[in-house]
Amino acid sequence: MTRTLPARVDVAIVGSGPCGAAYARVLSEQCPDATIAVFEVGPLLADPPGTHVKNIVDPDERARAQRRSEGPAPLPAGTPTDTNEGYATEAPRLVRPGTFLLASGYRQPGQDGLPGAAMSSNVGGMGAHWTGACPRPGGRERIGFLPELDDLLAEGERLLSVDAHAFDDAPFAGEVRKRLSGALDDERAEDRRVAPMPLAVVRHDDGRVTWSGSDVVFGEPTRANPRFTLVPEALVTEVVVADGRARGVRVRDLQDGGEHVVAARFVVVAADALRTPQLLWASGVRPRALGRWLNDQPQTVYAVRLRDVDTGPEADVDPREQPRIVAQSGVSWVPYTDEDPFHGQVMQLDASPVPLADADEPEPGTIVGLGWFCAKDLQESDRVEFSDTETDPYGMPAMRIHYRLTEADSASIAAARDAVRRAAAALGEPLDDRDPLTFPPGASLHYQGTVRMGETDDGTSVCSPTSRVWDVAGLYVAGNGVIPTPIACNPTLTAVALAVGGARDIAAALTPEEN
Incomplete structure (x- = not known):
């Protein structure tokens, strides 16, 4: 069977985790005439899309959903899917159901590396597997150059349905x-x-x-939006950039192998803190800070x-x-x-x-x-690098962690x-x-900093206070990797809050194009 991908959209979003979903939700609410497409490399697990796996009542179906989230090489069928089983072990490379470890390149000689570095590939991203903790940052965790941070955090709490009681x-x-x-x-x-x-x-x-998974963040405003499209099992291999502006995305349909270019006025890369800089690197977008200031808790x-x-x-x-x-x-x-x-x-x-x-x-x-x-002692030398010759199982530039x-x-x-x-x-x-x-290191799953936000374009950051990539108009980044501070608290709420700021920036610019 084949399917039809859109030829052109106003906003192309790479990744369906909570931050990608936040862009889709805010834009659906504020720009109902805008066309939006979300591309996700992993499969659809349940209905509604982005459901947290723990909300799947049938245990066998829940186990299958976790296995399907584990990327190109899922764990064997007999492997436990109880997230608490083996949690407090001394395994040198701790792996949890629904995630898959970085297969190679996670440690360089003489370094600590990130042996626990892991990812998920599924609609909803890690939001289908997380613990749901949404504390607000405090003290030096806060981003001092964002005076509207508390407003953004409050909006993030709304989108995630945060409840302290x-x-x-x-x-x-x-x-x-x-x-x-x-x-x-x-x-x-x-x-x-x-x-x-x-x-x-x-x-x-x-x-x-x-x-709450990404399904809650998408919400009915997104699901009911006739101009919104979610495309699972679709690998974005390149952000198409021309004349200093993002023009769309190149997509490989993993269901039939077909290659497509989807034109877009705006592109949001909301993969994760490892795969977002990977896609930018593969697209030739390589600011000095890309992949640097890698932060694990x-x-x-x-x-x-x-x-x-x-x-x-x-x-x-x-x-x-x-x-x-x-x-x-x-x-x-x-x-x-x-x-x-x-x-x-x-x-x-x-x-x-x-x-x-x-x-x-x-x-x-x-x-x-x-x-x-x-909180990590942040260092520019802590970084993820990408190979120009070697590839990972998805065919993207292979990662090498220095940490x-x-x-x-x-x-x-x-x-x-x-x-x-x-x-x-x-x-x-x-x-x-x-x-x-x-x-x-890496077992927290809370990686940050690799596409970090900065107040000015001074070479120490990848994006502006509204998450737009410096020097590339129309290109935005999202996720934990945008967080520039050494926060110790769970980062999802802060990342979603920053995504809200970026989505509002796009919404303000989404006016009809002149003929």
């Missing part, structure tokens, strides 16, 4: 936050104290909670069993058998501060991540996992390990005698 009725959430607050909140500003984690979730009237995890809590009567429904988040789950937030430059995510777990000596699994919610993310942890990073990781121990001691008892586990 979805789990207020979790059995032990209040006690967890009370204990954390007592141990950590002294001398913190009011907006940086322990709080419920803002989450991209929807709580339904019947008590169910579903995760060192991550330390620990787990405890809550002490001195009344578990109450046994629940009627075992949450471990449910595909959706349930009321037993709760997530607390320890915000980043400049004095304590870590971001803490404290999750009540429905089951223990490690085998326990007890004969019976503990009450759901009494096992608490703590994850501390560090080192500095002395400051090592000190930050050590401090984070101490901080997570202190937080854990306030909550309960360790599950075993192991120390906090620090994941290998």
Whole structure:
């Protein structure tokens, strides 16, 4: 079978993750006459497009969706698809269901590299697999040259359906936050104290909670837009640039192998922090900062069993058998501060991540996992490079990662390990005698900086404060790679907020062309 790709659109968007979806949504709302096409290299997993896999009720269908997200070489069919299974392991190359590791080039001799560097290929991108945490940045995490940042963050929260109170009725959430607050909140500003984690979730009237994926960001305004087209299994191999302006995209239809050029007035590259600079490089768009300032968040995890809590009567429904988040789950937030430059995510777990000596699994919610993310010591030399001769499994320029942890990073990781121990001691008892586990670089999946935003075109950034690529009119970049600051918090909300700013910039320019 063949399909017809559009010959010309007003806006071509590469990538269907939350940031690509944000461009499509804002433009559908503000420019209803504009034609928009989103091209996604991966397959459509479910209906509506971009659905989070955890919202797929049937476990076999959910497993198939995760396998189909794993790029050119999916994991074997018998590989577990439970995202918590094996999560807290010391594997040197940690891989999670629904993602695939960078096969080669992830570490250079004498460097730390990013052995955990991973991606997803599917409609919805990593937004079909993420944890939904949407904290706002603070202190040095914030982008100082964006005076409208709070407005953009608020719009990002609207698009993602962020709710800070979805789990207020979790059995032990209040006690967890009370204990954390007592141990950590002294001398913190009011907006940086322990709080419920803002989450991209929807709580339904019947008590169910579903995760927000790109489907929520697209929303009905996009899905009902007759001028919007989503094209899955379509690899964009080039942004066509002529006379200093983006003119469209070259697309390889992975269903039939056909090659197409789709003309466009504006092009948005919203792949991920590794594949967005890859496409620009392949297109001959190579500013000095492209791929540089690569930022991953060192991550330390620990787990405890809550002490001195009344578990109450046994629940009627075992949450471990449910595909959706349930009321037993709760997530607390320890915000980043400049004095304590870590971001803490404290999750009540429905089951223990490690085998326990007890004969019976503990009450759901009494096992608490703590994850501390560090702000990276940003270096221009940390970068992803691309080959002019070698290709990856998609036929795009092969990646080569250069990445080192500095002395400051090592000190930050050590401090984070101490901080997570202190937080854990306030909550309960360790599950075993192991120390906090620090994941290998890249395991956070929070890569940033490779197409970073800058206030001026001084050679240290790729794009302007509205996400337009310097010196290439009509070309915009989106995703975590645009974030220029060393943030420790989960980056999706900030990335979507920056996408909103870029989409508004395009909307302001989308006036009818003169004949």
